[in-house]
Amino acid sequence: MSQRRYLAAAATAVSLALIIYGLILKNTTLMLVAWLMAATAISALLIAERRSKDGHVSSFPMTDTESGSRSRVSNAPSGAAAVIDQVTGMANENFFSAVLGPKMATARRRLWPVSVVLIHVIFASDIDEPADRDRVIGEFAALIKMTIREADVACRISEQVFGLILDDTDEDGGAWTAERIQIAQSKRGNDRIAKVSAGIASYPNHGMEPTQVLSKAREALERACSNVSLPGLGIVIVAPQGPISG
Incomplete structure (x- = not known):
């Protein structure tokens, strides 16, 4: 060698x-x-x-x-x-996927909960240029960083979806974190973001494995996004502990 x-x-x-x-x-x-x-x-x-x-x-x-x-x-x-999103400077989906398992393993050893929060943003109809979208997404990412705790993990996992991993936080705490981000967006955020929806699931209430918790959070986010026609900035939904029905 x-x-x-x-x-x-x-x-x-x-x-x-x-x-x-x-x-x-x-x-x-x-x-x-x-x-x-x-x-x-x-x-x-x-x-x-x-x-x-x-x-x-x-x-x-x-x-x-x-x-x-x-x-x-x-x-x-x-x-x-390989692990950094070039637009926001946040870690990306690769990092999110790699860290979720160890985070849940730590939670299992220390007997505390850990929550996954998925946040989806919808742009205002007047944003067409990719550069404008990148700028608005970058501002929203900065707002997330200012709102969450230093120990929390925040990643951009797709073009319009962010993922948070919150140590020692149950689903109610995850919902409160998502609502704080919504409040920050309404007060200080770029008004070219029309909706901020969120889906939350936690270990151990929604699953014992990373794939189970993440799947529940995605289902909750899908349900939240299906209600974007409702008034307000967006819906925050915590996954039920049983299977999500249509």
Whole structure:
């Protein structure tokens, strides 16, 4: 193994240790930095491995298919770009998915709840340009960061959906957090956001596994979004503990 590969492997191990330490301390910033370090180190390790393999087959010309595949690999996001949303500066869906499981594992050990809050925004009808949408989304992301606790995880998980992971917070606390964001939007937010809807589910009341809790939160969000015609800024719905019926 080359020196570069040794260093990448060592950096990965250190990063994973920092992630675990961040989970213990409930320090989201430390976890994010460690995750970025791990992603960068793993990318370097994969590149070193690929270059090593390329050295053994360099005498053979690549086919068009192989060339296209290698081009796609080289253009794939790595390091910070793999877990950071470029518009808002928030972590993205990759980070959200990676952190939810460890967060629930910590909640299980410490016997406290953890809530997932999914927030969907609807733009006013006069926003057509992508640049305008990006600016408004960026402002809303900043408003979320100012409203939640430092230990909370906030991610942009799709174009108009944000996800929060709230430690030591049951579904009622999750609903209150969503309502505080709505209040902040109504007072200080950009008026080109017409609706802010939210769906909430929590461990352990809505599931024991990350996929169960996330599925319940998505169902609750879908129901909230189906009521956008109602007056007001938007609906906040907590998932029932039984199956959601139509």
